[in-house]
Amino acid sequence: MDTVQIYKELQAWFDYDNYVDVESCTLKGLHKELQVRKNILDSIEFFGEGDVYFNQILAGKPLISKTFDSNTHLTESQTHIRQVTFGHIESLKRSLEMFSQESFVKGSDQLTKEVKEQPLTQSMRAVFMRTNESRVYTHFDLENSSDEEIIGSLRALLPVWRKEYGINSRKQEAFGLGKILKLVDYRILPMIDLLMWAKLKDVSLSNTILSRLLYPKLTDEVRGDEQLKDTDRPIAAKAMSGETCKNIESFINKNRHLSDLSVSQLRELT
Incomplete structure (x- = not known):
């Protein structure tokens, strides 16, 4: 043209x-x-x-x-914090089934005890050979926690999580x-x-x-x-x-x- x-x-x-x-x-x-x-x-x-x-x-x-x-x-x-949907959980389960069948008790769809006790994100990063998943799935107790307590916990945990996953903070x-x-x-x-x-x-x-x-x-x-x-x-x-x-x-x-x-x-x- x-x-x-x-x-x-x-x-x-x-x-x-x-x-x-x-x-x-x-x-x-x-x-x-x-x-x-x-x-x-x-x-x-x-x-x-x-x-x-x-x-x-x-x-x-x-x-x-x-x-x-x-x-x-x-x-x-919001880009940085979103509520987890059933679709997210379903997608993660499918990924485990495809890439890490040993995560399940043989002959059933029940997760093994070791996998159940792992943090969700760490488990998924292991499945994808630590190349794909950088999200951390967590939960807030809105009824029994104040806004300040939730924000304070995030401030304390973020550097711990970044160290565990080897992901540095993005410069803004x-x-x-x-x-x-x-x-x-x-x-x-x-x-x-x-x-x-x-x-x-x-x-x-x-x-x-x-x-x-x-x-x-x-x-x-x-x-x-x-x-x-x-x-x-x-x-x-x-x-x-x-x-x-x-x-x-x-x-x-x-x-x-x-x-x-x-x-x-x-x-x-x-």
């Missing part, structure tokens, strides 16, 4: 005006937008196609957060409102959509094409090829990797009072 054809196809669905309402998105909403796009990208990479949300973007309705229930967002969006970059607002100012959401479309079509988008599409009006303060190359595309790449989504999640967890403020309201705080 040559440049002229690429540009024609992009003009058929992409309109920057569809993104201007991002200023009214809440901080939780902006986080949701990035979450959705990471899922779309995973679908493209694994299945060679988008999903229902990508179809919505291509239909000219790219602000997904306008249609979801923000009241459930906090519990559903400094991340604040300034970087969040740059996602909007540098038009990262529409850039991600353009780059996802290019990945789906297996074509390359030059910085020149991106600049023309993202800054279509003569009154725009245009960010040119060098700015896109050195700053904007690397920011988009980090967002597409899921790293920015994690950073915003962490920021929201530390600043819950800001989570329902819109982008325009957040600007007033800087």
Whole structure:
């Protein structure tokens, strides 16, 4: 596909005006937008196609957060702590059956005494030859423990668990409102959509094409090829990797009072 054809196809669905309402998105909403796009990208990479949300973007309705229930967002969006489902347990049991049949009493589906007494995660890491499983399955007693007691126990146990499993703590970059607002100012959401479309079509988008599409009006303060190359595309790449989504999640967890403020309201705080 040559440049002229690429540009024609992009003009058929992409309109920057569809993104201007991002200023009214809440901080939780902006986080949701990035979450959705990471899922779309995973679908493209694994299945060679988008999903229902990508179809919505291509239909000219790219602000997904306008249609979801923000009241459930906090519990559903957490990356680092999630409640264990029966599906998780079922999956772990299947893995034991496939890779470590000696974990069961011969001729039955009962776990051996030794396996029953092992911490779940340590057992699964052994099954996968210590290459795959880095999650720790645990439980909190909400009724008989205060929040401070649970948090205190986690603080005490985390270094112990990391030593046992040989997994060092992930370094987290400094991340604040300034970087969040740059996602909007540098038009990262529409850039991600353009780059996802290019990945789906297996074509390359030059910085020149991106600049023309993202800054279509003569009154725009245009960010040119060098700015896109050195700053904007690397920011988009980090967002597409899921790293920015994690950073915003962490920021929201530390600043819950800001989570329902819109982008325009957040600007007033800087």
